[in-house]
Amino acid sequence: MNSTDPAQATIQAPCAPRRGRPRSEAAEQAIVEAVLRLLDSGTSLGGMSVEGIAAEAGVGKATIYRRWPNKDALLLDVLVRTELAEPEYVGGSVRDTLVEIMEFFRESALARRERPSVAAFADQFRAVPELHKRYHEQVLEPRRARLRGLLAIGVAGGEVRADIDLDLLGEILVGPMLSRTMLHPHADLDDPKLSATIVDTLLQGIAPVRSGT
Amino acid sequence: MNSTDPAQATIQAPCAPRRGRPRSEAAEQAIVEAVLRLLDSGTSLGGMSVEGIAAEAGVGKATIYRRWPNKDALLLDVLVRTELAEPEYVGGSVRDTLVEIMEFFRESALARRERPSVAAFADQFRAVPELHKRYHEQVLEPRRARLRGLLAIGVAGGEVRADIDLDLLGEILVGPMLSRTMLHPHADLDDPKLSATIVDTLLQGIAPVRSGT
Amino acid sequence: MNSTDPAQATIQAPCAPRRGRPRSEAAEQAIVEAVLRLLDSGTSLGGMSVEGIAAEAGVGKATIYRRWPNKDALLLDVLVRTELAEPEYVGGSVRDTLVEIMEFFRESALARRERPSVAAFADQFRAVPELHKRYHEQVLEPRRARLRGLLAIGVAGGEVRADIDLDLLGEILVGPMLSRTMLHPHADLDDPKLSATIVDTLLQGIAPVRSGT
Amino acid sequence: MNSTDPAQATIQAPCAPRRGRPRSEAAEQAIVEAVLRLLDSGTSLGGMSVEGIAAEAGVGKATIYRRWPNKDALLLDVLVRTELAEPEYVGGSVRDTLVEIMEFFRESALARRERPSVAAFADQFRAVPELHKRYHEQVLEPRRARLRGLLAIGVAGGEVRADIDLDLLGEILVGPMLSRTMLHPHADLDDPKLSATIVDTLLQGIAPVRSGT
DNA sequence: CGATAACCGAGACGGTACGTCGAGTCTTGGC
DNA sequence: GCCAAGACTCGACGTACCGTCTCGGTTATCG
Numbered sequence: 021m022n023s024t025d026p027a028q029a030t031i032q033a034p035c036a037p038r039r040g041r042p043r044s045e046a047a048e049q050a051i052v053e054a055v056l057r058l059l060d061s062g063t064s065l066g067g068m069s070v071e072g073i074a075a076e077a078g079v080g081k082a083t084i085y086r087r088w089p090n091k092d093a094l095l096l097d098v099l100v101r102t103e104l105a106e107p108e109y110v111g112g113s114v115r116d117t118l119v120e121i122m123e124f125f126r127e128s129a130l131a132r133r134e135r136p137s138v139a140a141f142a143d144q145f146r147a148v149p150e151l152h153k154r155y156h157e158q159v160l161e162p163r164r165a166r167l168r169g170l171l172a173i174g175v176a177g178g179e180v181r182a183d184i185d186l187d188l189l190g191e192i193l194v195g196p197m198l199s200r201t202m203l204h205p206h207a208d209l210d211d212p213k214l215s216a217t218i219v220d221t222l223l224q225g226i227a228p229v230r231s232g233t
Numbered sequence: 234m235n236s237t238d239p240a241q242a243t244i245q246a247p248c249a250p251r252r253g254r255p256r257s258e259a260a261e262q263a264i265v266e267a268v269l270r271l272l273d274s275g276t277s278l279g280g281m282s283v284e285g286i287a288a289e290a291g292v293g294k295a296t297i298y299r300r301w302p303n304k305d306a307l308l309l310d311v312l313v314r315t316e317l318a319e320p321e322y323v324g325g326s327v328r329d330t331l332v333e334i335m336e337f338f339r340e341s342a343l344a345r346r347e348r349p350s351v352a353a354f355a356d357q358f359r360a361v362p363e364l365h366k367r368y369h370e371q372v373l374e375p376r377r378a379r380l381r382g383l384l385a386i387g388v389a390g391g392e393v394r395a396d397i398d399l400d401l402l403g404e405i406l407v408g409p410m411l412s413r414t415m416l417h418p419h420a421d422l423d424d425p426k427l428s429a430t431i432v433d434t435l436l437q438g439i440a441p442v443r444s445g446t
Numbered sequence: 447m448n449s450t451d452p453a454q455a456t457i458q459a460p461c462a463p464r465r466g467r468p469r470s471e472a473a474e475q476a477i478v479e480a481v482l483r484l485l486d487s488g489t490s491l492g493g494m495s496v497e498g499i500a501a502e503a504g505v506g507k508a509t510i511y512r513r514w515p516n517k518d519a520l521l522l523d524v525l526v527r528t529e530l531a532e533p534e535y536v537g538g539s540v541r542d543t544l545v546e547i548m549e550f551f552r553e554s555a556l557a558r559r560e561r562p563s564v565a566a567f568a569d570q571f572r573a574v575p576e577l578h579k580r581y582h583e584q585v586l587e588p589r590r591a592r593l594r595g596l597l598a599i600g601v602a603g604g605e606v607r608a609d610i611d612l613d614l615l616g617e618i619l620v621g622p623m624l625s626r627t628m629l630h631p632h633a634d635l636d637d638p639k640l641s642a643t644i645v646d647t648l649l650q651g652i653a654p655v656r657s658g659t
Numbered sequence: 660m661n662s663t664d665p666a667q668a669t670i671q672a673p674c675a676p677r678r679g680r681p682r683s684e685a686a687e688q689a690i691v692e693a694v695l696r697l698l699d700s701g702t703s704l705g706g707m708s709v710e711g712i713a714a715e716a717g718v719g720k721a722t723i724y725r726r727w728p729n730k731d732a733l734l735l736d737v738l739v740r741t742e743l744a745e746p747e748y749v750g751g752s753v754r755d756t757l758v759e760i761m762e763f764f765r766e767s768a769l770a771r772r773e774r775p776s777v778a779a780f781a782d783q784f785r786a787v788p789e790l791h792k793r794y795h796e797q798v799l800e801p802r803r804a805r806l807r808g809l810l811a812i813g814v815a816g817g818e819v820r821a822d823i824d825l826d827l828l829g830e831i832l833v834g835p836m837l838s839r840t841m842l843h844p845h846a847d848l849d850d851p852k853l854s855a856t857i858v859d860t861l862l863q864g865i866a867p868v869r870s871g872t
Numbered sequence: 873c874g875a876t877a878a879c880c881g882a883g884a885c886g887g888t889a890c891g892t893c894g895a896g897t898c899t900t901g902g903c
Numbered sequence: 904g905c906c907a908a909g910a911c912t913c914g915a916c917g918t919a920c921c922g923t924c925t926c927g928g929t930t931a932t933c934g
Contacts, residue, residue: 040878041930047880064360069920080881085922138416139355146352146418147277160416181441184434188409192431195408196401202415203351203373205359218405221397225438228394253909254899260911282889293912298891466883467925473885490786495915506886511917564842565781572778572844573703586842607867610860614835618857621834622827628841629777629799631785644831647823651864654820679904680903686906708894719907724896 043086050077051084055098055136065095065140092144096151099136100158104128106166114174115219118193121167122215125197130209139202164190192222256300263290264297268311268349278308278353305357309364312349313371317341319379327387328432331406334380335428338410343422352415377403405435469513476503477510481524481562491521491566518570522577525562526584530554532592540600541645544619547593548641551623556635565628590616618648682725689716690723694737694775704734704779731783735790738775739797743767745805753813754858757832760806761854764836769848778841803829831861 054077058068070091074081088094106124109117138155145152167190174180196218200207267290271281283304287294301307319337322330351368358365380403387393409431413420480503484494496517500507514520532550535543564581571578593616600606622644626633693716697707709730713720727733745763748756777794784791806829813819835857839846 039932040876041880041932043879064356066356066360070922071920074881078881080883081922082882082924083880086879090922091920137356137359139359142352142355142415142418143277143279143350145416146350147279149419152418156417178441180439184439185430188430188434189439191409191412192405192434193408194412195406196404198411198415199404199407202355202411203358204369205355205365206362217398217401221401221405222435223438223440225436225440226393226397226402227436227438228391252900253907254911256910257899283891284889287912291912293914294891295893295913296911299910303891304889465881465926467885469884470925490782492782492786496917497915500886504886506884506888507917508887508919509885512884516917517915563782563785565785568778568781568841568844569703569705569776571842572776573705575845578844582843604867606865610865611856614856614860615865617835617838618831618860619834620838621832622830624837624841625830625833628781628837629784630795631781631791632788643824643827647827647831648861649864649866651862651866652819652823652828653862653864654817680906682905709896710894713907717907719909720896721898721908722906725905728896730895 044083047077047079047083048087050079051087051094052098052101053077054079055095056102059135065099065136068095070094092141092148092151095136096141096155099138099141100155102136103159104131106163109166109170114170114177114179115223117170118219119215121170122193122197122218123212125194126209126212126215129197129201137201137205139205142202167193189222193218257296260290260292260296261300263292264300264307265311265314266290267292268308269315272349278349281308283307305354305361305364308349309354309357309368312351312354313368315349316372317344319376322379322383327383327390327392328436330383331432332428334383335406335410335431336425338407339422339428342410342414350414352418355415380406402435406431470509473503473505473509474513476505477513477520478524478527479503480505481521482528485562491562494521496520518567518574518577521562522567522570522581525564525567526581528562529585530557532589535592535596540596540603540605541649543596544645545641547596548619548623548644549638551620552635552641555623555627563627565631568628593619615648619644683722686716686718686722687726689718690726690733691737691740692716693718694734695741698774704738704775707734709733731780731787731790734775735780735794738777738780739794741775742798743770745802748805748809753809753816753818754862756809757858758854760809761832761836761857762851764833765848765851765854768836768840776840778844781841806832828861832857 051073054073055068058072058076059065063072068091070081070084073094074084077084084094088097104124104127107120109120112120141151141155145155164187168186171180171186171189175182196214197209200209264286267286268281271285271289272278276285281304283294283297286307287297290297297307301310317337317340320333322333325333354364354368358368377400381399384393384399384402388395409427410422413422477499480499481494484498484502485491489498494517496507496510499520500510503510510520514523530550530553533546535546538546567577567581571581590613594612597606597612597615601608622640623635626635690712693712694707697711697715698704702711707730709720709723712733713723723733727736743763743766746759748759751759780790780794784794803826807825810819810825810828814821814825835853836848839848
């Protein structure tokens with residue numbers, strides 16, 4: 021990822037006009053799929069070029085720039101679109117649901133299509149606030165809200181202590197997955213017990229069982 | 234950050250020859266300092282160019298490429314070199330030492346010089362294993378070992394449960410700092426109570442104090 | 447003049463495509479004129495850089511490389527384009543026409559724009575046959591054919607002996623001009639009688655008038 | 660051939676110092692031979708680099724620059740040194756001697772070692788007067804003087820007309836060889852009758868035998 | 873139904889940076 | 904003061920992309 025840096029750019033999803041020939045739905049799809057195909061064929065997100073994408077998609081460069089203001093916006097959009105849909109967590113104890121959530125993160129991280137990874141944008145998030153804003157609004161905040169809701173239920177049901185910052189809790193939970201995605205991209209994510217271990221460790225704490233016991 | 238991607242590159246610190254005019258120590262320093270100076274003056278890590286660095290350092294491009302195989306290697310090297318030195322954690326309870334460690338991470342993340350941030354490399358770590366290897370060996374693994382040692386003391390002293398994967402524990406601890414650096418680079422890191430909160434949350438667990446007790 | 451030597455390069459005049467935005471006629475002209483302007487301002491052909499030309503022309507380097515495969519091809523093309531147009535030699539005796547032709551060569555050699563001189567390519571002609579081929583086809587052969595035609599008329603009209611290799615004759619005639627361009631570039635070319643002297647010397651021979659006379 | 664052009668450089672043969680260790684004769688020879696060897700192995704004069712020469716000669720670059728002020732000076736020096744020694748023209752008619760001289764030129768042009776050809780310097784002669792001066796003094800002028808002497812004998816003996824500029828005559832004679840070296844480097848030089856043809860053509864003139872006869 | 877506005881693929885445009893190479897100079901240790 | 908080796912600065916090479924701008928041609932919708 022680079023762009024010439026000046027960190028301006030207004031990141032936005034494709035914006036529609038009103039008159040004349042309408043934009044080709046097919047072209048848009050071809051572009052996104054071309055990115056995915058290139059990713060599959062070994063190109064890293066950062067090593068992607070708009071020219072390459074256009075060629076792979078059989079599309080003119082202008083057709084891309086008509087839809088996204090720049091390369092980063094396109095790539096981030098692909099990232100957002102390929103975010104796995106988080107399942108509805110309906111029944112069960114809060115503990116079990118937390119494990120389910122962690123499993124979702126683990127599988128997301130494993131997913132072949134997860135390759136367009138947030139990692140590629142971490143640096144841009146700092147430099148291009150719009151980029152971060154978009155990802156935050158579309159992915160991070162909804163996820164965080166959902167988690168907060170769940171934990172609130174846990175608090176109400178007595179499964180979770182009431183004096184805890186729920187957002188911080190989310191960050192702690194996500195920590196290991198994030199660490200393995202960002203800092204140790206070759207780390208092992210295959211162990212299906214990982215999620216349960218994390219949740220239980222956090223629930224029980226790491227200090228030996230207290231007092232009277 | 235980009236490079237032409239092919240993810241080959243042999244990342245290594247400048248390797249010295251033995252015959253002929255020796256490499257100029259001054260030049261090397263000038264280069265690293267030029268990077269830092271550019272960072273200060275607003276250039277983002279990703280927006281840095283070798284040509285700009287050479288100019289700022291008053292050095293020929295070849296002098297840079299003689300020492301590092303490409304831009305990324307140089308930038309990573311600067312990142313490694315500017316990593317704050319982790320203090321010796323000598324006395325006190327394990328809990329207090331953990332808080333100190335977290336404070337170190339928080340301050341690192343805040344530090345002006347932290348701007349050459351890991352975030353810029355997260356994507357490269359996936360694509361260029363040598364890059365990751367170097368960072369892992371020089372920064373991550375030492376840090377992890379230190380943490381493991383400390384937690385082992387905690388286990389021995391009865392402050393930490395014995396049945397926990399210490400590396401995983403490290404990942405959990407670091408989680409919030411990582412999350413705020415990578416995913417929420419504009420997040421608040423100023424609260425000095427944050428470290429204690431995280432450590433204590435983890436020590437006590439988030440489930441209400443357990444029964445019979 | 448140098449290039450990295452390997453003497454491959456396919457020298458050709460700018461070749462047009464058929465689809466997409468057509469090549470800018472203006473850019474092409476700007477490039478050639480920039481070369482000429484630089485020549486005027488003192489830069490020697492050999493000391494010319496593509497970067498300098500691009501800058502002077504207000505054009506991207508790629509725009510140059512899109513049209514010519516390398517620096518030498520561009521420079522040769524400029525040389526060919528600035529070759530003075532040989533006048534039509536219509537009336538008069540063959541002797542007078544030969545003098546006219548020699549005058550043309552003399553004036554070409556003198557011409558300000560003659561500065562992009564063949565001399566700069568003499569070495570390349572040996573190493574890069576395509577370069578020579580192009581110059582031969584576009585400049586040398588037409589000139590030689592014209593000369594051959596004229597001399598043939600001379601033979602028919604009894605002004606020139608019939609047993610002479612007309613191409614060799616051409617080489618002999620051109621000799622002094624070539625010598626002064628290549629070996630004695632500071633030699634005197636101002637004497638307007640030079641051409642007549644050469645032609646008459648050659649017509650009459652250098653041996654004293656023969657026999658009966 | 661290029662150099663950064665500024666056409667200054669003081670061209671001179673290796674100039675000796677006075678104190679300390681004397682210059683290695685062997686090194687000098689190794690350098691010249693390295694150039695010749697590179698020429699043999701296909702490198703063109705223009706495509707030669709000082710670094711390559713130094714490597715081929717097993718010599719430091721400084722050792723070269725201690726002897727010649729720059730690349731062109733070295734190359735010209737090699738050119739001058741490899742100039743074939745012109746034979747003594749002792750007996751026979753002036754016509755026969757002229758043919759011998761032309762043969763010498765033809766063989767020089769053919770000679771394997773003639774590859775370090777004047778052609779490579781034609782452009783530099785214009786831009787770097789010192790370069791031309793040296794070649795002129797060491798090669799061209801002696802040759803011209805010898806020719807002038809011979810022709811003077813011819814005039815005295817009645818073989819050559821008295822009213823002719825002898826230097827111009829030399830240029831006319833050399834013309835075809837020069838043309839074939841410079842403009843038609845792939846031209847045929849194998850015909851041993853060529854020299855006689857040129858000389859006789861010039862002696863007799865190209866106009867039909869004159870009147871009264 | 874014909875005009876017209878916005879689309880489309882292709883590819884050229886001015887730029888910036890890449891990583892490499894070479895020129896001519898400087899600096900080691902060693903003879 | 905020489906030597907080989909190889910550093911140094913500088914500047915150009917030819918390539919690759921960026922984001923923009925034309926081309927000629929196509930396709931919906933409006934008048």
